[in-house]
Amino acid sequence: MKTSGNTILITGGGSGIGRELALRFNALGNTVIVAGRHMKTLEETIAGQQNMHAMVVDVEDPTSIEAFAERVIAEYPNLNMLINNAGIMRREDLSSHRDLRDAEQTIVTNLMGPIRLTNALxxxxxxQPDAVIVNVSSGLAFVPLSGTPTYNATKAAIHSYTISLREQLKGKVEIIELAPPAVQTELTPGQSTREGYMPLNDYIEEVMTLFSQQPTPKEILVEKVKFLRWAERDGHFNQAVEMLSKM
Ligand SMILES: NC(=O)c1ccc[n+]([C@@H]2O[C@H](COP(=O)([O-])OP(=O)(O)OC[C@H]3O[C@@H](n4cnc5c(N)ncnc54)[C@H](OP(=O)(O)O)[C@@H]3O)[C@@H](O)[C@H]2O)c1
Known part of the structure; x- marks a missing residue:
């Protein structure tokens, strides 16, 4: 992918990883549209920046996605890059009968959200020339954290879906998977200061170096996520599952 001169749409661009990616890509000379449910955080992200724009979308809502995609294309006809980054992570107790609303919301946001927005665009x-789609999965796509079962399952699904997308759009759209390790953001309460999680700035620094490689790796994997990404191949999958369960 080219690293400047793109018009990039980033979902979940008002906080965490999405926000930092938005600012870093903008600094490289890209027009960036950040999208999420809350205009306030989006406006805070773009404040004082040139060529940054904010748009509200709820990726849980199919009607909102279709209308949003039409509006993005009308307002930014040069749009050539989509980063499906918005996501939620919920703890779930599977040991007795439970309300499945969290599980359903997680599937709709993390899996149907990217499927629907990609479909709409x-x-x-x-x-578009130089078209790119980046899907944000997780190290937990490869080794599950037992406390967040549906989250892990959606990320494993996004990994698989991304491979099919890459094959079907070969020669037309470059498809990249970004699989973060545990990073200090507010994805879950208190996570932005949790010890052992990768500081957000360090993570983005390493990610931007990987994005600048030519050809761009089809999976953007910082060193810290490789233990999970390659757990099965390298023969430490069971050990990794147990290690995560103790966290
Ligand atoms: N941090 C980690 O440790 C980690 C590790 C692996 C993967 N990831 C993945 O990285 C991505 C970004 O997460 P993060 O860590 O940066 O957490 P974050 O700061 O909570 O970012 C998630 C973003 O998604 C947006 N979002 C959530 N539901 C949405 C909806 N229905 N419609 C539109 N936007 C929605 C949120 O904005 P609004 O609430 O304003 O809508 C928020 O900006 C996620 O896909 C996450 O699964 C994170």
């Missing part, structure tokens, strides 16, 4: 993107 595909006809546009396949006709």
């Amino acid at each position: 595909t006809d546009h993107l396949v006709n």
Whole structure:
């Protein structure tokens, strides 16, 4: 992918990893549209920046996604890059009968959100030069954290879906997977100061170096996520599952 001169849409661009990616890509000379449910955080992200824009979308809502995609294409006809970053992570206790609302919301946001938004933008993107889709999965796509079962499952699904997307759009859209390790953001309460999690700035620094490689790696994997990404291949999968369960 080219690293400047793109018009990039980033979901979940008002906080955490999405926000930092938005600012870093903007600093490299890209037009960036940040999207999320809350205009206030989006406006805080773009404040004082050139070529940054904010738009509200709820990726849980199919009608909102279709209308949003039409609006993005109308307002930013040069859009050539989508980063499906918005996501939620909930703890779930599977040991007795429970209300499944968290599980359903997690599937709709983390899995159907990217599927729907990609679907709504595909006809546009396949006709754009240098088109790119980045799907944000997780190290937990490869080794589950037992306390967040549906979250892990959505990320494993996004990993698989991304491979199919890459094959089907070969030659038309470059498909990249970004699989973060545990990073200090507010994805879960208190996580932004949790010890052992990677500081957000360090994470983004390493990620931007990987994005600048030519050709761009099809999976953006910082050193810290490789233990999980390659656990099965390297023969320490069971050990990794147990290690995460103790966290
Ligand atoms: N931090 C980690 O340790 C880690 C590790 C692996 C993978 N990831 C992945 O990285 C991505 C970013 O997470 P983060 O760590 O940066 O956490 P974050 O700061 O909580 O970011 C998540 C973003 O998603 C947006 N979002 C959530 N639900 C949405 C919806 N229905 N519609 C539109 N936007 C929605 C949120 O904005 P609003 O609430 O304003 O809508 C928020 O900006 C997620 O996909 C996450 O699963 C994170």
